[in-house]
Amino acid sequence: MRVGENLNQALHGLLGDDPSVYVLGEDLLDPYGGAFKITRGLSARFPGRVLTTPLSEGAIVGAASGLALAGDKAIVEIMFGDFAALAFDQIVNFASKSVSMYGHRVPMPMVIRCPSGGNRGYGPTHSQNLQKHFVGVPGLSLFEMSPFHDNRAVLDRMLASARPCLLFEDKVLYTRGMYEVDDLFAWELAGDVAVVRPDLPAAGADYALIAPGGVAHRAVAAMRWLLLEHDLAGTLYVPSQLYPFDVSGLLPALGAAGLVCVAEDGSAGGTWGSHVAAELHTRLWGSLKRPVRLVSSADGVIPTAPHLERDVVLQDTTIRRAVLEALHG
Amino acid sequence: MNRLTDEDLALLLLIRLFERKLLALFERGALNGTTHTCLGQEYVPVSLRPLLRADDWVFSNHRGHGHYLARFDDPDGLLAEIMGRKGAVCDGVGGSQHLKRDRYLSTGVQGQSLPVATGVALNLKRTAPGALACVYVGDGTWGEGAVYEALNLAQLWRLPLLVVVEHNGIAQSTPTELQMAGSVAGRAAAFGIGHRRVEGWDVADIRQQLAPLVEHVRTEPAPLVVEFATHRLGPHSKGDDTRPADRRGKDWYAAYRAAHPGQAARIEAAAGERVDRIAEEVAARPPSTWTAT
Structure with missing residues (x-):
């Protein structure tokens, strides 16, 4: 199985197991299923909770925060991780701060998925790894997809933390084998x-x-x-x-x-x-x-x-x- | 101006005198940081109060003390929050412009709350049909792109979102004509979103105008923009008003007091005593403790 399929299955499983989970993002409806096909099949199975959005990264992340505040859980797909910059205020000044700025802990179970990285020829604004811009933000956790970590377990862990999380996903990794490593x-x-x-x-x-x-x-x-x-x-x-x-x-x-x-x-x-x-x-x-x-x-x-x-x-x-x-x- | 019930007038004057007290405390050096008072705009949340339900969410902004006091009869907790004293709504962490209590929440960044309210409205539409998310914004807020992203989403998804614009004609120090091309009505129309402009400050009349519109948001979910033509009588924050005194707008209370002097004097005296008592009592409390970092 490829890493991208593992992630796709993780999302299927999560939506199936937890009726409070939403997935929001651009172009993720079937038959397109997202720019990298990670959301393929989700909208057909869960039409009310897998929502395609306008090109509005700030509003998408803001809406995810609203869902989290109201008791739901939200997974946002940012089409190219570079565009997380368009949601910087919502991530840094709202979602992350809300965890603690109201004195008591406010659960904010939400994951912002960021397809990242180069070696695909997409050029300066579609190839970056923006991790460093989000390191050290109080209330915010950063994760990265790997060929060794089951994505369902990682998603469950992020949502259970009740803090906003960014998940960086190397785009080349989507097509590599899950759990496979060099024979040596x-x-x-x-x-x-x-x-x-x-x-x-x-x-x-x-x-x-x-x-x-x-x-x-x-x-x-x-x-x-x-x-x-x-x-x-x-x-x-x-x-x-x-x-x-x-x-x-x-x-x-x-x-x-x-x-x-x-x-x-x-x-x-x-x-x-x-x-x-x-x-x-x-x-x-x-x-x-x-x-x-x-x-x-x-x-x-x-x-x-x-x-x-x-x-x-x-x-x-x-x-x-x-x-x-x-x-x- | 129609005669107000004692209850409404008491709330209006509680807000008025609470805000005046804050400015006085600032002048005496008894408050830390900054604050934004809603002097002149008190009637907006008071008018909306009976139109909102306990299961509605309210999103407030930097100028939110009136919004909070119209939702919760808790001037003690609010003042404690602003003064960083025990009993503070948010342990003194959020301060004047970052409050959360039950389904009430305020944030300090312009336009930030509209997308969040959109997400809440999405939840409400599914889990609590009939409930809505109400968001207070100012005229200056309309400079932020987040507003338009959120309006687009809310209308696309037909979400129960009530956007209340307190259009006081001035964004901090910048008059509307220097910061807004077109109009709020035109911008709402661009999204096919209903818009109602509210002139005047007659509470009964405002409620009568808005009740069916707010009810419609509940029964046929879709966003609605209600724009109050209002007046900010005081400074943006404190001591930073560069307008000449005669350009600060009209005061509903001056007009009301002239029309109903007996009731006004009686209730103002009671509200004044209450606010004085609270201010003394809260100032004497120990500092707040932040337990959940």
Whole structure:
């Protein structure tokens, strides 16, 4: 099964199990079923609760907040995650703040799905990862879709938190296999974090990679090359929840690794990775072998032409270069 | 102006004197931050009060003390909220412009509440037919794109949404003619949404005009825009009124007091005593505690 199908089935299941769930977004009615087909089949089965909307991201998220306030649960599809910027006020100044600004806790069960990322040739305004703009907003949680985390479980968890959540979904990931990983590697879930390491006993301490789900395949490709070409065995950690991100459970392993590298897809500067690195530097000062290495896409717009886009967007080669450079200088 | 019941006049004057008290407390340095008073506009929520039901939602804005007091007879809780004292409606976190109590909610960002009210109205249409979401906005709010996105959705989906515009002719310091092309009526018409302009401040007359329209929102769900031509007598917040004194609009209360001096004096005295007593009592309370961060 592909990751996109897993997400589609998760939405079917959720709507079927919980009559208070709504799905709102642009162009999500059948037979179109959403720009990336993630909502396919939903409107036919749940016509009153799967609503296609005008091009009004602010109003869609605002309406989702209203549903949540009134006791429903809402899932919003932002067609391209870039357009979440059009809903910034509703996300940051209303939905997130409502959780606590009225003195008592106000449940706001809502999920804003953001198809994100490049490597598809969609150009500067349809390819971004906007995570960094939403890191550190009180009341707001950030999640990222991954090939290892069942989307139904993630959706249930987000709604149960009763806080507004953004779910970043790498668009390339939709068509990749669910739960599949390179044949040289094995993975398991340790709480919220998927841990991927070489399928060999006691291997994987040469370096540690931390990456959101959308980067997982590029990270594993880099790990394969490092293993085969340089005999470097690393471990990859893929959290489902990006923010707030509790690193406590990872500290022993990260402290023992030869290098910790955080790889992310957003543009460089003020990133989620730098937030994680700051936390690790503080918590692991004294046991880290070297500074945490950050890898991301370049500090630039994402070009449309494939050869130009490749130079800007994080690739597996970016990750493997960074690891080699940090370990071998 | 028709004679008001004692109850209506008492509520109107409670709001008036509450707001005056806030400005006085500010001048004395007894209040923190900012506040926006609704002096001159008190009759808007008081007129609507019997037309709204307990299962309706009310969304208020930055100038919302009158809206709150017309919904809840709770000047103590509101003042405690504004002063950050024990018994505050929202533990002193929200302050003057971020209140939530039951189905009443206010926010401090212009236009933000309309899409939210649209979502609530979507819920009501399905779960509580007959109930509506009422949203107070000002004339300045119509500069925000969120208003139009929400009106479009509400009309498309035929949602029970009552938009009450307190058109006081001035957005903070900017007169309407410098901030609005066209009119509120024209903008409502563009969406095929019903619009009623309310002139004057005769509470009984306003209720009579609006009762069938509000009822219609309940029985044949669709948004309705009710635009009150009103007057903001006081500053935008505090001490920031740049208008000459003779350009601040007409005061319903001056007119009413001239017509009904005996009743006005009696009820104003009682309301004044109540507000003074509350102000003293609330000021003496310990600071509020925020338990649920």
